[in-house]
Amino acid sequence: MSAEIENPVLEIHDLTVTYSKKPVLWDVDMTIPKGSLAGIIGPNGAGKSTLIKSIMGLVPIASGYIKIFDKDLKEVRKNVSYVPQRGSVDWDFPASVVDVVMMGRYGHLGFFNYPKKADKEVALDALRKVGMDAYKNRQISELSGGQQQRVFLARAIAQQADIYFMDEPFAGVDAATERAIISLLKELADKGKTIVVVHHDLQTAPNYFDWMVLLNTRLVAHGPTQEVFNDENLKETYGGKLTLLSEISKLLENKRFPAREAK
Amino acid sequence: MNAFLIILTGSLVAITCGLLGCFLILRKMAMIGDAISHSVLPGIVIAYLVAGSRDSTLMLIAAAITGVFTTFIIEFLNKHGRLQSDASIGVTFTWLFAIGVILISAYAGQVDLDQDCVLYGEIAYVPLDSWITGSGINLGPRALYIIGFVLLLVIFFIVIGYKELFLTTFDPAFASAIGISVTLWHYLLMTMVSITTVASFELVGAILVIAFLIAPAATAYLLTDKFKTMLFLTVIIGVITSFSGYYLAEWINGSISGAMSVISGLLFALAFLFSPKEGIVVKRVKYGFKTN
Numbered sequence: 424m425s426a427e428i429e430n431p432v433l434e435i436h437d438l439t440v441t442y443s444k445k446p447v448l449w450d451v452d453m454t455i456p457k458g459s460l461a462g463i464i465g466p467n468g469a470g471k472s473t474l475i476k477s478i479m480g481l482v483p484i485a486s487g488y489i490k491i492f493d494k495d496l497k498e499v500r501k502n503v504s505y506v507p508q509r510g511s512v513d514w515d516f517p518a519s520v521v522d523v524v525m526m527g528r529y530g531h532l533g534f535f536n537y538p539k540k541a542d543k544e545v546a547l548d549a550l551r552k553v554g555m556d557a558y559k560n561r562q563i564s565e566l567s568g569g570q571q572q573r574v575f576l577a578r579a580i581a582q583q584a585d586i587y588f589m590d591e592p593f594a595g596v597d598a599a600t601e602r603a604i605i606s607l608l609k610e611l612a613d614k615g616k617t618i619v620v621v622h623h624d625l626q627t628a629p630n631y632f633d634w635m636v637l638l639n640t641r642l643v644a645h646g647p648t649q650e651v652f653n654d655e656n657l658k659e660t661y662g663g664k665l666t667l668l669s670e671i672s673k674l675l676e677n678k679r680f681p682a683r684e685a686k
Numbered sequence: 687m688n689a690f691l692i693i694l695t696g697s698l699v700a701i702t703c704g705l706l707g708c709f710l711i712l713r714k715m716a717m718i719g720d721a722i723s724h725s726v727l728p729g730i731v732i733a734y735l736v737a738g739s740r741d742s743t744l745m746l747i748a749a750a751i752t753g754v755f756t757t758f759i760i761e762f763l764n765k766h767g768r769l770q771s772d773a774s775i776g777v778t779f780t781w782l783f784a785i786g787v788i789l790i791s792a793y794a795g796q797v798d799l800d801q802d803c804v805l806y807g808e809i810a811y812v813p814l815d816s817w818i819t820g821s822g823i824n825l826g827p828r829a830l831y832i833i834g835f836v837l838l839l840v841i842f843f844i845v846i847g848y849k850e851l852f853l854t855t856f857d858p859a860f861a862s863a864i865g866i867s868v869t870l871w872h873y874l875l876m877t878m879v880s881i882t883t884v885a886s887f888e889l890v891g892a893i894l895v896i897a898f899l900i901a902p903a904a905t906a907y908l909l910t911d912k913f914k915t916m917l918f919l920t921v922i923i924g925v926i927t928s929f930s931g932y933y934l935a936e937w938i939n940g941s942i943s944g945a946m947s948v949i950s951g952l953l954f955a956l957a958f959l960f961s962p963k964e965g966i967v968v969k970r971v972k973y974g975f976k977t978n
Contacts, residue, residue, distance in 0.1 A: 532849065
């Protein structure tokens, strides 16, 4: 069950990604329309983060292609914003809040250019939007989980992009931060920006997103939330049994490296 | 005059190593300096055997190439061999160092290139090896020029690449998402570490190079949580280490390199105990004995 749309801002065709011969994403075909707030939903190990990482060119793809605004990522990098998982960096790093948000401007600066006054304004404005302007000179080691996530979001906003990819922005944040983030994302979507969010909480998902991608290694369904978020699709996404494909590859993997833990 | 020259040389080595060390410890790659300072040996020996001279520029280039080659093998074993990074470092540099030792003992036994001078160096000889021009003017110790040049190179590298180094160190995934090559900056940094290591260990020996690469930066890390302050503090700590190390050596009439290493360890211990933020004594006084 798939929706075909005209002029998508994100188009993925036949995408397959493997980690040491084991498929993490298998033959994913999907599109996302402009201005949508899209959720990528699926169980642990479904390849949700890998999907975002392959869009951002961070993992090698085995086959298929990805087009953003009908172009390769390389040509539209300045228009694409990325929020990695909060746990992917060392928060004891000696940097201040504004240092981190300023990184969102680096892509626009180019080599050997230091941030200018205008860049600083953009960074401070982004901090205001996430309600963290009072913390701009704090060291990042002093922040709570929710505040760390807001800083990451501010950095993405400082990129002033048209499409945002966010990896688990609601993981481990307090309720107030979750509300603040979702209302900000809705505001961005209303302005015509496209937002793609990896999310694992089924309870909140239908309220947050107007477009959904249900994923479990293979694409189960994608389309407007009211059309695809139903029992049948969810059962297929989360269903008790592993798909035959991942079962076979797991067997192969175990046989080849019997003493090793699968990553 | 000799005391001044030795302290100056020691300080320049400490500053050069320390600045790079700040990036290394934040990248959790502190031991890469250890690896490079040993594994460049075969490169130097081969360069010497091929060229037949101990020309410093040639040595630097050969060492830089070997150093980058070392980090390349470490990366390769880590990524494609799925070996842990510390294990890859251990396997790589011991093997390369051993090749260097064999080459020296087999082909270069009679010449002035022995394992002692490589491992321990001798900073006390710095003032003896002067650069004298054709017309006989004494321009001061040759070593000073070499390490001075390398220091300028490192400062230039950090100034032009500050954003890229800062970002690829803090968040490599975000860096490559916005089009900054993490691999390129990794290898550029490793080239700098290789050049610095080789220029320094001829002067002060491999052990002090490793101490200077890690200890001042680690001490500064405990004292501040601002990166620029950390770089600045590292420079100051390096100079203090070199200065007090020299006088400690004079007092006990012992090895200068050894004394400097000891001082760098002492300063780290002081920061560990009394740092206003992280020091365990300060924490105990502030929060009582219940908390860690």
